[in-house]
Amino acid sequence: MSSAESTGVAAARGGLRVRMLARDTDEKGRASTSLELLFDLTFVVAIASITAQLAHGIVSGHAAETLVPFLEVFFAIWWAWMNFTWFASSFDTDDVPYRLLTMLQMAGVLVLAAGVPAAFNDANFTGVTLGYLIMRIGLVAQWVRAARDDAQSRRTASRYAVGIVIVEAGWLLRLTLADGGVLPTAWLSPVFLLLVVAELSVPLWAERTGHTRWHPHHIAERYGLFTIILLGESVLAASTGLQGALNGGGVSGSLIVVAVAGLMLLFSFWWLYFLEPSGSGLAARPNRSYLWGYGHYGIFAALAALGAGLEVAVSAAEHSEVSVTIVAYAVAFPAGAFLVLLWAVHAPIVARPVIRPAVILVAAAVTLVLPLGAELVGLVAVVCCIAFVSAFVVTITLALGRLRAAASQAAPASLTL
Template sequence: HHDLTEDHVLEGVIAYGAAFFAIWWAWMNFTWFATSFDTDDWLYRVLTFVQMGGVLTFAAGLGDFYDGDYGLAILGYVVMRVAMVAQWVRAGHGSAELRSTAYTYAGGVAAVQVLWLVLLVVPESVRPALFGVLVLAEIAVPVVAERRGTTPWHPHHITERYGLFTLILLGESLLGSSNAIIEALDGHADLAPLIAIAVLTLAVTCSLWWIYFWPPHHEAIGSLGQSLRYGYVHYFVFAAAGALSAGIEVEIDALTDHSKLSDMAATFTVSVPVAIFVLGIWWIAIRDNADRVVNVVVPVGALLVLADPVIPVPVTLTAVILVVVVTVLVVRGPVSRSGRQEHAQG
């Protein structure tokens, strides 16, 4: 959140988006692989430990990454992905039916990792464009591989993992609320705004939790196309959840006169992630399991939170709108697709 606080908004957003892609992509690939080929034997566990080492290396390099030095972060990312290559090779060796799919995954992932290492030695002026190309190459690998044979997955297992990751990210927002209270207890002169932001952001975080877990997520991944949409759109959902915690910290800095951002811009650091989160979940999981009322209230509510900066007390409008959205969801529960069709015909 420091880039935002220093009014380096564009640089901060780009760096965050790039760093979060690495975290999300490595996690998502492992999650889908695990639901298909989790043997839980000694080698599977060792390769998982290697991936953990890659995670730690990547985390250690994030500070330099934000300063433009990609070396350590990319090395950690490649370690994570090379371990995944080994997992796919094992899967291909053990499954004749899905051998072509598994080896396509292994070859595709391995080839892209070589290019990530090449990124470290090309001229700096070329790196941003090559970075974008490599991101596209990464997300293209599953699309190509799955056309050679669809790997099996367990809808409930997959969506449970997505839900757990969401809880972790929303927990960071609760930490932001806690920090507001800590600032107040540390003797800040004006306690009321800090207490207010703590209460309001708690309401926002709880509402987002309710909205996320309202629909039956397992029904959103019935086909390969649906699964790809569910998985890829979750990048924006997860990134927004993570950015919300940064936005709360920015709001605290603004309230304590430690930010170069205007009050309006600081409020946008909360309302924009909230809008993206709600719209993303509505698109991939809610709209196909909701009636007309819900399918109007949720997206409209997501857009209305963008008007929050016009309210003198930050996050007030966002909290009120989300509570209204949750109230509608409580009153009008999820409906099955067949039920919605019968309602439309009636």
């Protein structure tokens, strides 16, 4: 698209009807729109719901049984958000049809959120599947519109639309066969994994005809904003646990310490995530965007699970009917996973990752070992140590960054001597 054509499209944004053309990947000052921020807020409800269900499963001693539906429903949430985000980065016209189709997808998120309790408690995924279907209808309509309006993107957009429809038919067939008793319970998870692979394959297949014109810095910002939402959900979950503990026995020193440690842990993770230059990395190595984008499922799921773990840890600071080791691991597992995945996801796109693998892997190993001493030193001490490990990673990463910067500045000077 020429710069003049791009300027004309940008000037028409927000109108009644704008031709949907691929946006300029070098567009200056590209940032998240107010509609994208509103869209993200609907996911707060769904994430809060699955986090609460996971926390309840941990408290009731059914953490392992609850983890599977948590990961399954979270995939639906993450994948729907990711599909909208990358499409919007390429084709956001902000006209009336675009806004209405976005609202339709937002409605699907709310329906999905309403179906979460049934999915966890009764293994009934009707509400979740229905909400996902509504979101997919809105997205397919957007891709069809892009295929009609943008000749250069027609084949790619058409493939997206066809691929999404085929996989969605698979989800509906899975639900129908499961409800009818035709699909054995033992086959539900394998079929789910098969459909997940199909979902992840649609972009790979569609983009073979030509890459969509997504904006690297816009994508990096969108992922950063969703990370903040997940960290906020963890704060909310910890606050919920604190409220429950206060209602049960009042304020105590251990309660305050765990709450502060949880906040320090979340703050450290926020600091670490935004140290890596994702935008420039995506711009320099767009062919590795799949590894970065898909890898964020693990990062986002870890943050959501961490919220559940912190909620349980705060409420169990004084008394817990569940083993303190289990509660400690409810914090340690997602914390350790986040640390490792944060480095692994950014390594393919960043030439010189800010976060050093030696530092992050040692920190993750220590984090996963600490809960073994929970019975001996107590839950409060373990949670505090996990928080201090993460804070130490921030400190050492910043120190190494300064040393690297100083060395790069000194190198040219030494060459001139």
